[in-house]
Amino acid sequence: MRYIRYAFLATLGFVLVSVAFANRGTVTLSLMPEAFERLLGISQSIELPLFVVIFGAIISGLLIGFVWEWLREYKHRAEAARKTQEVQVLNRQLKREKRRNEAEAPSAQKDDVLALLDKAS
Numbered sequence: 001m002r003y004i005r006y007a008f009l010a011t012l013g014f015v016l017v018s019v020a021f022a023n024r025g026t027v028t029l030s031l032m033p034e035a036f037e038r039l040l041g042i043s044q045s046i047e048l049p050l051f052v053v054i055f056g057a058i059i060s061g062l063l064i065g066f067v068w069e070w071l072r073e074y075k076h077r078a079e080a081a082r083k084t085q086e087v088q089v090l091n092r093q094l095k096r097e098k099r100r101n102e103a104e105a106p107s108a109q110k111d112d113v114l115a116l117l118d119k120a121s
Helices: 001-022 034-040 050-074 074-121
Strands: 026-028 044-051
Touching: 001 050, 026 050, 044 050, 050 074
Parallel strands: none
Antiparallel strands: 026 044
């Protein structure tokens, strides 16, 4: 399994490096469309290699997806925490009852023996 993981990572690295070399040309990223820039008098733009834009978009998409999924699963995590707490409470109650029954066990066994003897007579 370890070799499969290394092979996958090597292939992924090769693909990423080849995409980076194939897309070295620069592109201009603007904050707003040109019409808004002229209207507001604000011009914010930056020139970056295309592969940086591609990888940045992939990474930001993954991060947004992870955060969205984490927020969406909040109710499931909260329910699991409540169930875990309930199980702990029930386990403590069960241990308490077992200790109580063990303390009462000798007298309970005597009572059962006496009850059997009373039935026989």
